[in-house]
Amino acid sequence: MTAPGNAESSRPTSAPGNAESSRPTSAPGNAASRPTSTPGNAATRPTAAPGRVVPPPDPAQAVPPPAAPTAENRDRHPVVLELRDVVKTFPGVRALDGVQLEVRAGEVHCLLGQNGAGKSTLIKVLAGVHHADAGEITWLGEPFAPASPQAAMRAGIATIYQELDLVDELSVAENAFLGHEPRVAGFNRRRLMAYETRKILTRLGHPQIPPRRLVRTLPAAGKQIVSMARALSHDARLIVMDEPSAVLAHDEVGNLFRIIRELTAHGIAVIYISHRLEEIREIGDRVTVLKDGRTTAANLPARTTATRELVSKMTGRTIEYVFPPRLIKAEKPVLLAVDDLTRDGEFAEVSLSVQEGEIVGIAGLVGSGRSELLETIFGARRADSGTVTISGKRVTSVGGAVKNGIGMAPEERKSQALLLDQPVYRNMTLASFAGFAHAGFTDTGDERAAAQEVADKLELRPRDVTRLARTLSGGNQQKVVVGRWLLAKTGKTRLLLLDEPTRGVDVGARAELYQVIHDLAAGGVGVLLVSSEVPEVLGLSDRVLVMREGRLVHEAPAAEIDEATVLDLVMAGSLLEGEPA
Amino acid sequence: MTTTEAAPKETTTTRVLALRSNEGLVRNLGLVGVLVILVIIGIVTRPELYGDASWVKNNIFVILQQASAIGVVTVGMTFVIIGGGIDLSVGAIIAIAGVWSTTLATQSYGAAGMIFTAIVVGVVVGSINGILISYGRLVPFIATLAMMVAARGLAAQISGKQTQVSANATINGIATTKIIGIPLLVIILALVVAAGWVLLNRTTFGRRTVAVGGNPEAARLAGINVRRHTVLLYALSGLCCGIAAIMLTSQATSAQAAMANLYELDAIAAAIIGGTLLSGGRGTIVGALFGVLVFSTITNLFAINNLSTEVQNMVKGGIIVAAVLVQQFRYKSLTNLLKR
Numbered sequence: 030m031t032a033p034g035n036a037e038s039s040r041p042t043s044a045p046g047n048a049e050s051s052r053p054t055s056a057p058g059n060a061a062s063r064p065t066s067t068p069g070n071a072a073t074r075p076t077a078a079p080g081r082v083v084p085p086p087d088p089a090q091a092v093p094p095p096a097a098p099t100a101e102n103r104d105r106h107p108v109v110l111e112l113r114d115v116v117k118t119f120p121g122v123r124a125l126d127g128v129q130l131e132v133r134a135g136e137v138h139c140l141l142g143q144n145g146a147g148k149s150t151l152i153k154v155l156a157g158v159h160h161a162d163a164g165e166i167t168w169l170g171e172p173f174a175p176a177s178p179q180a181a182m183r184a185g186i187a188t189i190y191q192e193l194d195l196v197d198e199l200s201v202a203e204n205a206f207l208g209h210e211p212r213v214a215g216f217n218r219r220r221l222m223a224y225e226t227r228k229i230l231t232r233l234g235h236p237q238i239p240p241r242r243l244v245r246t247l248p249a250a251g252k253q254i255v256s257m258a259r260a261l262s263h264d265a266r267l268i269v270m271d272e273p274s275a276v277l278a279h280d281e282v283g284n285l286f287r288i289i290r291e292l293t294a295h296g297i298a299v300i301y302i303s304h305r306l307e308e309i310r311e312i313g314d315r316v317t318v319l320k321d322g323r324t325t326a327a328n329l330p331a332r333t334t335a336t337r338e339l340v341s342k343m344t345g346r347t348i349e350y351v352f353p354p355r356l357i358k359a360e361k362p363v364l365l366a367v368d369d370l371t372r373d374g375e376f377a378e379v380s381l382s383v384q385e386g387e388i389v390g391i392a393g394l395v396g397s398g399r400s401e402l403l404e405t406i407f408g409a410r411r412a413d414s415g416t417v418t419i420s421g422k423r424v425t426s427v428g429g430a431v432k433n434g435i436g437m438a439p440e441e442r443k444s445q446a447l448l449l450d451q452p453v454y455r456n457m458t459l460a461s462f463a464g465f466a467h468a469g470f471t472d473t474g475d476e477r478a479a480a481q482e483v484a485d486k487l488e489l490r491p492r493d494v495t496r497l498a499r500t501l502s503g504g505n506q507q508k509v510v511v512g513r514w515l516l517a518k519t520g521k522t523r524l525l526l527l528d529e530p531t532r533g534v535d536v537g538a539r540a541e542l543y544q545v546i547h548d549l550a551a552g553g554v555g556v557l558l559v560s561s562e563v564p565e566v567l568g569l570s571d572r573v574l575v576m577r578e579g580r581l582v583h584e585a586p587a588a589e590i591d592e593a594t595v596l597d598l599v600m601a602g603s604l605l606e607g608e609p610a
Numbered sequence: 611m612t613t614t615e616a617a618p619k620e621t622t623t624t625r626v627l628a629l630r631s632n633e634g635l636v637r638n639l640g641l642v643g644v645l646v647i648l649v650i651i652g653i654v655t656r657p658e659l660y661g662d663a664s665w666v667k668n669n670i671f672v673i674l675q676q677a678s679a680i681g682v683v684t685v686g687m688t689f690v691i692i693g694g695g696i697d698l699s700v701g702a703i704i705a706i707a708g709v710w711s712t713t714l715a716t717q718s719y720g721a722a723g724m725i726f727t728a729i730v731v732g733v734v735v736g737s738i739n740g741i742l743i744s745y746g747r748l749v750p751f752i753a754t755l756a757m758m759v760a761a762r763g764l765a766a767q768i769s770g771k772q773t774q775v776s777a778n779a780t781i782n783g784i785a786t787t788k789i790i791g792i793p794l795l796v797i798i799l800a801l802v803v804a805a806g807w808v809l810l811n812r813t814t815f816g817r818r819t820v821a822v823g824g825n826p827e828a829a830r831l832a833g834i835n836v837r838r839h840t841v842l843l844y845a846l847s848g849l850c851c852g853i854a855a856i857m858l859t860s861q862a863t864s865a866q867a868a869m870a871n872l873y874e875l876d877a878i879a880a881a882i883i884g885g886t887l888l889s890g891g892r893g894t895i896v897g898a899l900f901g902v903l904v905f906s907t908i909t910n911l912f913a914i915n916n917l918s919t920e921v922q923n924m925v926k927g928g929i930i931v932a933a934v935l936v937q938q939f940r941y942k943s944l945t946n947l948l949k950r
Binding site: 177 | 765812813818821824825827828829832834835886892
């Protein structure tokens with residue numbers, strides 16, 4: 030049991046300003062006894078013995094000066110990881126475009142950035158999944174370019190991924206040691222594995238999870254613990270955690286922080302990614318902010334940097350979004366009414382309405398239930414309770430939705446909306462196939478002509494509707510998906526549901542898509558859109574809804590709310606709870 | 611401490627655990643139940659035979675011997691399917707291994723040479739499947755379908771479409787040898803099943819197979835060489851085919867290009883009935899063995915009643931559908947329970 034060391038970890042959310050002084054790791058007298066391993070020297074490596082107790086600061090030895098900020102003490106720790114101008118390009122996307130990062134031993138270094146800022150790519154580069162195209166990575170004083178995930182782990186970097194990377198049909202112990210199982214002549218040493226796993230789980234505060242239980246039977250929080258156990262099963266010197274708190278309940282987060290403090294007390298560095306500013310304030314030492322694949326701010330003190338500053342570093346844009354001006358319109362009849370819509374575990378008691386010709390935007394993080402909500406409105410998911418009505422008619426299935434004039438452009442364009450190896454016109458006529466049939470035979474000429482008309486209207490490039498959908502750019506593919514609902518034969522589309530309409534679409538094409546959406550609204554079509562990009566929601570919509578953890582938490586006309594407020598609401602309301610002085 | 615918070619969760623998960631541990635048992639019990647029903651049908655239809663204890667004992671060995679070669683193949687198939695693949699070429703691999711090991715040239719090296727040849731041919735052809743799939747990025751279905759056609763073609767080419775009689779007394783004796791009253795073929799099946807069980811449940815290779823089939827991305831991120839692992843899985847299937855080729859050659863005292871026809875279907879069906887998920891990531895060797903036994907018992911039932919194989923195939927098809935339906939139902943109800 031970690032009895033003495035967890036006195037401070039069990040305390041609730043620490044008030045900023047006094048938290049650091051009570052932390053054992055920041056006591057200057059204690060710092061000297063901390064492992065000061067020289068880079069590259071594995072012999073002096075702190076052995077993170079499982080189950081070992083973190084000694085509390087000796088009060089006689091050192092009474093920390095109350096004003097001493099944590100970062101100052103940590104500055105004495107050696108830099109273990111350094112990134113300079115790291116670049117990673119994927120076809121069509123510059124995911125990392127000059128990332129700087131410096132991580133010291135024993136610190137919790139937070140990475141902050143909006144969706145698509147490059148955080149996930151960055152950690153995959155560190156984990157050996159992707160390889161940087163340019164730039165320098167130094168790990169323990171030596172150039173670092175892991176060829177495989179295994180190489181990164183051997184070098185001492187363990188990663189806890191956001192998507193749970195567990196195997197359901199293997200046991201807890203087998204998952205923890207997957208890829209580096211203790212074995213003799215090919216046989217897994219099951220007892221040893223179970224024993225080691227039990228030790229790690231005890232250290233993680235969950236000794237009640239049986240190492241031999243199948244992971245499939247664990248709840249989400251239990252799976253997260255197993256992911257952590259896997260990271261600890263490696264003798265890691267740096268643990269990267271990608272939104273580890275996303276699936277955890279509040280009390281579990283406290284436990285997670287206790288574990289992180291224990292790790293850092295042993296000199297292990299932690300890179301912590303989270304959208305929740307309050308968490309960063311509580312657990313973080315320094316913050317590096319990414320935006321559009323670049324580092325916009327490095328090594329800010331986690332506790333004392335004002336929220337406004339962090340948010341502005343995250344949002345300060347280099348790309349100017351061009352939104353067509355919105356006209357203020359009179360009240361129109363309600364087109365879509367959603368009442369108390371609930372799907373267990375996804376969203377609850379959502380009520381909203383969309384008027385004719387109105388654009389309503391939903392801002393929210395991935396996993397806030399926004400995509401699920403849209404799909405339920407479209408009838409693709411069955412609601413557990415609540416109703417969806419369009420012009421007074423109930424909608425419960427996709428067929429009914431389409432018949433009543435609802436069209437949808439789903440989030441995953443390529444897998445959910447397009448037949449990539451079919452020509453554009455076939456993709457457009459997909460929802461209205463029967464309309465082109467004469468006695469059961471479809472008339473390709475008619476199809477092409479109808480598609481061409483829409484393509485001209487949407488300024489599809491190239492205009493040729495016989496090209497394969499695969500050959501189009503992201504923006505033009507999106508036009509094809511939207512165009513599907515504009516074909517006359519589809520029937521009159523009165524409501525468009527757009528899920529991340531501009532994901533993977535370049536800036537120029539975005540402006541065109543925005544214009545298309547506005548033109549549709551001007552023609553009386555209601556639009557309900559979801560986007561992770563707050564400026565897009567604000568610039569495009571008449572009215573903004575904010576969704577967090579499956580609930581609508583705020584509603585305001587787009588003109589009366591700003592980006593920082595929305596971002597803050599999306600990320601759990603720390604602004605409203607007051608900033609640190 | 612945290613134990614108090616976790617207490618209520620513990621009780622729900624314990625409930626689920628109890629349910630889970632029953633799951634495998636229930637499935638195997640279900641298959642045992644099917645076997646019992648088949649035996650009862652046998653007793654009802656031919657009571658005079660079942661009155662004779664020595665006939666019953668002998669008939670059990672007949673069933674097991676019939677199950678032996680296909681059982682060995684099914685063990686390899688189960689590994690491939692758990693690993694997220696499928697092997698349509700097992701029958702063809704048996705044919706080419708059997709034909710190659712019974713050419714006059716090979717027979718001149720004696721029994722050891724024949725066994726060696728059959729196993730090497732099986733492993734090599736299986737490895738080619740694996741390499742095409744993991745390094746050539748062919749879909750397993752297509753790669754092994756092509757191999758199924760090509761290997762039978764090569765077998766026909768080598769044998770000149772003739773039945774190649776085995777003149778080797780040792781090889782031919784395998785099928786007739788009994789050790790302490792148990793046919794050697796049945797002992798081979800038992801050994802392969804036992805080895806398969808140990809390999810799947812106790813070795814790093816077996817546990818990684820579950821990972822590769824169940825969550826390939828997780829396996830890759832954990833540092834497992836998924837491609838190499840896939841090649842090994844198909845090589846293992848080929849190895850089982852090589853062993854089965856010797857067993858079948860011994861039973862028929864000959865080999866030909868048409869031997870082990872449609873074995874791929876029987877092996878896949880037996881694995882699926884035994885609870886292996888066709889999408890990979892889950893399966894048991896014991897279940898697969900029961901699947902094989904159900905099939906060979908049906909065959910036996912029809913034989914002792916002098917009924918046609920056509921009716922038999924219809925019944926087989928029905929059983930496959932029923933088994934998969936039950937499997938889906940059970941999986942759904944399980945996941946529903948977990949959600950609750």
